[in-house]
Amino acid sequence: MASKKYLLLAGAMSLLAASSSFAQVTPVYDALDSTKVPASRQAQQNNFSNHQYDFPAKPRDMWELGFHGGLHLINGTIPARPGFGGGVSLRKSLGHTFSIRGEYTGSFDKGMDYRLRPAIYNNSTAWGTTAAANGGNIVANYKTATHQLSLDMIASLSNILFYKAQPKLNWYVFAGYSLGLIDVDVDALNGNAAYDFSGINFNAPRKDIKDQLKNLFDGDYEQNAPSQGNRGNIGRRDDNALLRHGADFGTGVAFRVSKRFNIGIEEKYTLYFDDYLDGYSSPYSNHKDAFSYTSVRLNFNLGNSSKRVEPLWWVNPLNYAYNELSAPRHMKLPTPVLPDADGDGVTDQFDREPNTPAGAPVDVHGVAKDTDGDGVPDYKDKQLVTPTYCQPVDADGVGKCPDPECCKNIAPVANCATLVLPSVSFKGSSTKVASDNEAILASVAATLKGAPSCNILVTGHAGAKGKKGGVDLSSRRVDAVIDYLADKQGIDRGRFIKQNTPGESSTVDLAPAN
Template structure:
């Protein structure tokens, strides 16, 4: 029986876990929302909002109303049949981890033994109740019972999975609990037949398999359970049938898991164990053992959150208390952030951490890296250059940036020698595994061709990249792209193929670079 019960529990939990993946989970707690804070805690909330206190006030949260039902079993001396329990509960949070719950459970249990047991020594009036049956079977009986219970429990619960460091809100809530139970228990046995006579077991083969024995006993008993079972201690006379109800104090504990379906609803599975420290919950106490009977209740629970969502958040065991802190780190709304200090020692508009020339004179024009501009590239920065644009053929220059050009009278027919190293040529980008020169790249290469035609003595290094690790496939793709660039410049733009030098290196595999080779 126990193994079947736990297989059922495992199956239900697996089904609920699968279905919970469809729940839409969004953060539900805003620590700056004072509309969900009760008046008694508004002073703390105001101090928090004004940066006079570090912690926000605890918000109002909803109550949880639950309905439950499931398998109820008595773990006792007599083998139990599957019973049923059901009821209602009301739960309220004390904080994000702890909560309290009041719960009513009504249950019906039955049990039937398959062994002959002695009635003598069982105590609790067993000899009197079973006297007629025992007289027919040499002082032996086969016990049975039917137990009806009303149980009221008060439990302290602890949630184990709502404080999350890597998620906004829990989809699943594991919890444990323990507390006090008050039971009103009615235990009856079927000790005589409808005529008030005892049962004879003379026709029962007690050497048969257990199931066969129970089937034979089923044909003997009439199933009326007309006799009050033996009891331990005092019965409370509360005006019910035969005054057979027993008041019992008990302790309960258990564990459960709930799956969030929406802001208003969750489904749970729970296992609860209740001990009343009574050995007659199944109508029989073994004279050979001090074992006390207990209730095992495996239930499916449908839980509903009660309250106005405009004034209350979800029950706090569904709220991750770290949610607000992480939101503030991501998008600050309440934190006091210091004004950033970005030093710029030379006042050129480029902060020191990015300034590659942190001591340029005041007023000197600089580029985006804080380096003094040199428009004509003669090595003399603009703020010192007395000849801002010096032709290349007049360089090198003196300390004031003034070039030394040849005398026009003696060098009228001299052509300036091309300075190939000063050529700046663009790169050609390819997409995916393409090796074809695109229309965009044709315009780029047309510009390159124009530059090469203007500098006929300059040779060009065409560099392809085979990827970061230079894999074999990457080398082949890179080589084909280099050939495509050279073919376009030679075949479409008329540039002599002898001016190109090819190479492949590691690097960004989507580009082909062009640079002077002289």
């Protein structure tokens, strides 16, 4: 008997393994989707969406309709033969772990002893004729038909996962209440006569004894079995059904094939606290009979998928939290603060000179600026723009230009011809002298003060085609340079000569006019 039961289990597991090829991509439940939240919980969902409550509302989920069938046995006094059970169930989640299931199971069970036993007459005279013909002994047997209604609480054990988005296998345990309508009959007469067991060799091997008894019994099961307590007036024969309250418990595993379908295997025990479910109560023990039901279950999820998620025992409640950590959509994230050890405005990750002093001007790479290219950074350079002919410079960035005393007797024209003056750059359509250019013009002013006889040609460029708009912009930039040198540096305006020519429109060139 046990080997047949295990064979059924092995076959069901093979079916589950074969169905793995149909498994689909794991869906991700979006806790921000309010379309799957019922109206009664929308207030909580709104508070969650507006960061006024930490937890999303529980969504609507589908119901599960199941069909089941499998091996049904009575664990009792009389050895059981393989029986069959089948039925239908309806299951609804209460949360991610607990759910409730209502179920109907119909079953047929048979059993036959291989020993002579004293006859039992509790509420029945079924065995009277045969027992009288065999010295008060009988070979007990039974046929039991059952209608069972169950209401079970189920706890899922494997849907809260830390390393997967969604379970493919769902292990569960359950317990609950069962109401059984149990019809137990016995084959006590050979037609209308008693069975004669004198021709049976009860010292033979058990299998041989059973074969002899099978040939002897007619399989009519024409008598109501002995029973304990009252019978209901329902059943194959009048007054032949036991109405019993019981407790059931068990365990099972379901394999998710798709969003709508899963296959399961379940083992269920039902205790009705009655010793007459197999029609015989041993006088030597107080053992109570129990139903054992090993079933294969085909389960279907019911409901509109646009308004309901899968049953919650298939939804990992950590799924949303992990997805939010990976790709935040709802979390309030602080403004990132990137490290900048020297405070120059260039983060350490991109800073090529991470130790520049505070306040030192730097370029986009965090390297201290060196405007005149003399090798001394601006923050150390005491002569910000040193002419090339005055370089190399000392540690303070001051160039070694010829002593002015040597130039006193040189004609002004010759002095002006040696002047080298830089250009001033403007950005975009700006006409304002930028702070970077102020240092350049300060150096120009110093040079002009040293050559008071030199006039300066200030040349603006109107672009390659010399359009009217370009001429106007160029003129305003020329005026801005002259205004800065005259108003800020004290150079006589009469020394400047203005002109506009085609060329690079972003610059204003300074050159000696003498």
